[in-house]
Amino acid sequence: MLNPSATLLIIDDDEVVRVRLASYLEAKGFQLLQAPSGAQALELLDSGKPDLLICDLRMSNMSGLDLIRQLRAQGSETPVILLSDSGSTTDAVQSLRLGAADYLIKPLDDLAVLEHSILRVLDDSTLRLENRRYRETLEDTKRELQASLSLLDAKYTAALTPELVGQQ
Secondary structure, eight states: OOOTTOEEEEEOSOHHHHHHHHHHHHHTTOEEEEESSHHHHHHHHHHOOOSEEEEESOOSSSOHHHHHHHHHHTTOOOOEEEEESSOOHHHHHHHHHHTOSEEEESOOSOHHHHHHHHHHHHHHHHHHHHHHHHHHHHHHHHHHHHHHHHHHHHHHHHHHHHHHHHHO
8 A cells, every 4th residue: 555645764875876766766656855874864853754764784874774773772663674785694684683674685676676665664564553553542441441340349349338237
């Protein structure tokens, strides 16, 4: 399900790659933000809330893995798709363990692969959010029912107490 209002943040120190991805994804209806570094991405995250990050794994100053670590340390659950030009299994495993939603290998000759990944990750993110909201609603309802049950129990006990007192 395409969310045309979804905002994506592309983080890559290679301007050619960043612009190519942004052009393709804008044509597909996404809102785009761009950052040439992890530090600038963090600044953009402070001023706006993108729905998804697309980040190069290897950048100067802050790697994609470092960015994910910092985001998770801040409590952010924003999904991240990492792009890497090395097909390293170690990098892929480490990325996924840190919480990357997907790991794609550059060059992305067919950008439809990226688009498919974005749609899948956005759907998954939406389902997780809905699931959390349902759990919270269920917990609230459970607390309300427990409070009502306690109140009914107290009223029932109070109503029986005079009868028991009279029987003694």
